[in-house]
Amino acid sequence: MDFKLGDILKGEIMDFTHEGNGVMKKDNFAFFVPGGIIGDKVEIKIRELKKHYGTGSIIKIIEPSSDRANNDIVSFSGEIPLINYNYSKQLEWKRHKVKMDLLKFAALSDIEVKDTLGMDHPYRYRNHMQIPVGNRKGKAVLGFFEKGSHNIVDMDGSILQPEIGDEILDTIRKWVEKYNISPYDRRTNKGILRHIGIRTNKDNQAMVIIVTATDNLPNSKELINVLKSKEGIVSIYHNINNQKSSPTYGRKYIRLYGEDRLVDYLGNFKFSISPNSFFQVNRSQAKILYSTAMDYLEPSMEDIVFDIYCGIGTISLYIAEKAKKVYGIEYIKAATDDALENAKLNKINNAEFITGKAEEVFPDLMSKGIKGNKVVVDPPRKGCEPEVLEAIVKLNPERVVYVSCNSATMARDVKYLLDNGYEAKKVQPVDMFPHTAHVETVVLLTNSGSKAKK
Ligand SMILES: C[S@@+](CC[C@H](N)C(=O)[O-])C[C@H]1O[C@@H](n2cnc3c(N)ncnc32)[C@H](O)[C@@H]1O
Secondary structure (H helix, E strand, C coil), rough: CCCCCCCCEEEEEEECCCCEEEEECCCCCEEEEEECCCCCCCEEEEECCCCCCEEEEEEEHHHEECCCCCCCCCEEEEHHHHEEEEEHHHHHHHHHHHHHHHHHHCCCCCCCECCCCCCCCCCCCCCCEEEEEEEEECCEEEEECCCCCCCCEEEECCCCCCCHHHHHHHHHHHHCCCCCCCEEEEECCEEEEEEEEEEEECCCCCEEEEEECCCCCCCCCHHHHHHHHHCCCEEEEEEECCCCCCCCCCCEEEEECCCCCCCEEECCCEECCCCCHHHHHHHHHHHHHHHHHHHCCCCCCCCEEEEEECCCCHHHHHHHHCCCCCEEEEECCHHHHHHHHHHHHCCCCCCEECCCHHHHHHHHHHHHHCCCCCCCCCCCCCCHHHHHHHHHHHHHHCEEEECCCCCHHHHHHHHHHHCCCCCEEEEEEECCCCCCCEEEEEEEECCCCCCCCC
């Protein structure tokens, strides 16, 4: 069938993309449909046509899916595209996705993929929010990008951050209105306010980060006064980001009030978090993820473990407590600095952190004859570099625990390890980001003894 822009098609949403858009097929050609939920019968209008797929917007839901969740949260659902899909179905879909990726990219058909570990109350789980400031007719709007657009819609009352975050946002919104603080406009490079960062900890304390385009933060005294009068706000920063595009935070931070760091906990460990530190966004699920990784690793006091892509060393600390030695490898210097600081804070002295690219550092350690018997990898979405996998095979550890935020690249890497003498033993998906299409997975691979030829 020949499709044209603007054509109207009818069909059923069968799947989600990794971004959480619905997928509808027509004559074996896939259309990505924002807002579509598996099981919806819809009428769509074709908005875009590429060689291998198209996109369409829903004109009408002919028959809603029986798995639609009963809530009205639509305005900022670009952030949480599966919000209207029943949560238990989301967990099933995530498990299925991991299973299909292992089949497709690692030819693993007989491995049991366990049920996704989800949250009992899958709301208000984010302990770090970066809320963009938009421009509506010259006025600042604090909210989120509307699904499929560059419009920012007001967000009064989030289901993602703890209540204290909502109160902070409300206070800032009133200050913006009272003093007519202008939003930054990317196109003209004019205006002031860009983002509001809110970090919260287990004890319901908060760090607020006000991001502006220049050094000028007008009426800052008034803002500090209203914010510091609120219970729980322990730190306020002004961040200056004069770059035209992302990332959210610029390089320069000025502390306006209170503590320079926020203290938080994961399991038994204490973390000291600066405004730009990476820290797991979903604390309670991170604990589950790491405990699963530890169950699979089975650390003992004779073990020497490599924690590759270690970030601020969270997994390294978990391991260090139960092993002889841990080497953490990470290429962001600020993260390894944090990792060292966190190790000290927790009186861990058997963890060493090396700053550098894993694909260079890890093979280099191997060539220097540094030995280890277990490996954890927790790579970014693109998975492990080939050099890292080759070095793992050379090291020949008895266990490899693969923690992944992208099951497709994980399955590709697992395939390499399977082809080189490893067996996949256990697979556990964990839902770190309810209502998004992201799924975290922990895989245990053990050395099957004989190295198969590639
Ligand atoms: C998914 S995070 C894992 C963080 C950490 N394990 C945790 O749970 O907090 C991946 C980490 O790998 C780092 N990274 C990305 N590419 C890298 C590379 N080529 N070499 C070393 N580290 C890298 C990133 O900076 C990030 O901290």
